[in-house]
Amino acid sequence: RHDDEKIRTIIIAQTASSFEREREIVIESGCDDFLRKPYKELEIFELMQKHLGICFIYEDMETEYTVYPVKGRKNEITQESFSGLSEKVLKQLKTAATVAIMEEVKELIETIRLTHPKLANCFTEMANDFEYGKIAQIIEEYTD
CATH class of the missing domain: 1.10.10 (Arc Repressor Mutant, subunit A)
Structure with a gap:
């Protein structure tokens, strides 16, 4: 982490552990959030939105299936x-x-x-x- 008040780096830990205690340890060590593997792309975007305040606008798909x-x-x-x-x-x-x-x-x-x-x-x-x-x-x- 950078201690400068103007710049605050968001840290999100990524792990394959499924234990809730692991999450607590990671958060206590200074991380802002926790992401378990395997994860979906959507989870990353949700964390970016949560921690960075980014708003994503999604286009509606006109087809019945994705290509x-x-x-x-x-x-x-x-x-x-x-x-x-x-x-x-x-x-x-x-x-x-x-x-x-x-x-x-x-x-x-x-x-x-x-x-x-x-x-x-x-x-x-x-x-x-x-x-x-x-x-x-x-x-x-x-x-x-």
């Missing part, structure tokens, strides 16, 4: 991308991605590649960029 363009590829993920795909495999992939079990994620993507190569390519690119949370988020959005 996730994958950088470097022309492939896009839509509801149709999941058509006919095993719910069991998707559930396993979502779980593995949520807890970032990299080898299992890669194996499940290869299983998906047998029937849905374009979707597998998109997931592979995300996995290579360590965007496991994004994989889980996309599966949740399109399968729930």
Whole structure:
């Protein structure tokens, strides 16, 4: 922390611990807030709004579904991308991605590649960029 009265740095601790006592220790040590892993992007924006007073304005989506363009590829993920795909495999992939079990994620993507190569390519690119949370988020959005 910088002690200058004009500049106050906000400190938010990030941890994988699920214990409430851990939160108390972090706050007592001088942090302003606490963020548990895995977390969603929205949680970060909410903390920024809370501690920095930033107001975010969101644009309404006109489409019925979200399209996730994958950088470097022309492939896009839509509801149709999941058509006919095993719910069991998707559930396993979502779980593995949520807890970032990299080898299992890669194996499940290869299983998906047998029937849905374009979707597998998109997931592979995300996995290579360590965007496991994004994989889980996309599966949740399109399968729930």
